[in-house]
Amino acid sequence: MKASLRAQRLVSAARSAVAFSALVLLPACQAMPAADTVTVIASQPAGCDHTGASGGSGPSGTAFLAAADWQVHLDGGDAALRAALSSWRVDFARGESVALVRVGPQPNPGYRVTVEQKVLPVNARTVQVIAVVHPPPGNRMQAQVIAYPCVYLKLEGAPYRKVAVELERRPGS
DSSP, X not given: OHHHHHHHHHXXXXXXXXXXXXXXXXXXXXXXXXXXXXXXXXXXXXXXXXXXXXXXXXXXXXXXXXXXXHHHHHHHSOHHHHHHHTTOOXXXXXXXXXXXXXXXXXXXXXXXXXXXXXXXXXXXTEEEEEEEEEOOOTTSOOOOSOBOEEEEEEEEESOOSEEXXXXXXXXXX
16 A cells, blocks of 8 residues: 555656646747748749859859849849849848859750759758759750759848758659
8 A cells, every 4th residue: 555655656746747847848948949941932043154152063052142242143144144033123121132052064954953942941041952953854955065054042031141052863754
């Protein structure tokens, strides 16, 4: 009987400890900020030159966080790029920005790049982008020249300073 009473007291003490922990820990967990993210509000595939931040040798990203930097970039681009991005009204004062995602050289101009995520994580003030590289259809002829596909992303959200690009390659069809 004494053992039964002792077991009941232990169970009661354990329940009290769990209830107390829930009261203390649950509000603390709820008060923790969610991980920083940015939201993709538009994207535009393009062909880029090979003079990107990585020298054209691999994936790289460029952040445009101020209107003046974005305008300089647009002014340096060709007419097709300016036309493709002319409808974008980036409100830098409201926290919008643009990220240029380059995937490096590809064997021909049939390759294209997409970013399928609509919400991108930000870690250590670096937005993390997974760029999906799609090969051209196998039944089409392609010019055999090195191409530099890229994609522009119009973003909204957490402050970041850098763009990190990870590649995911899809099989051809």
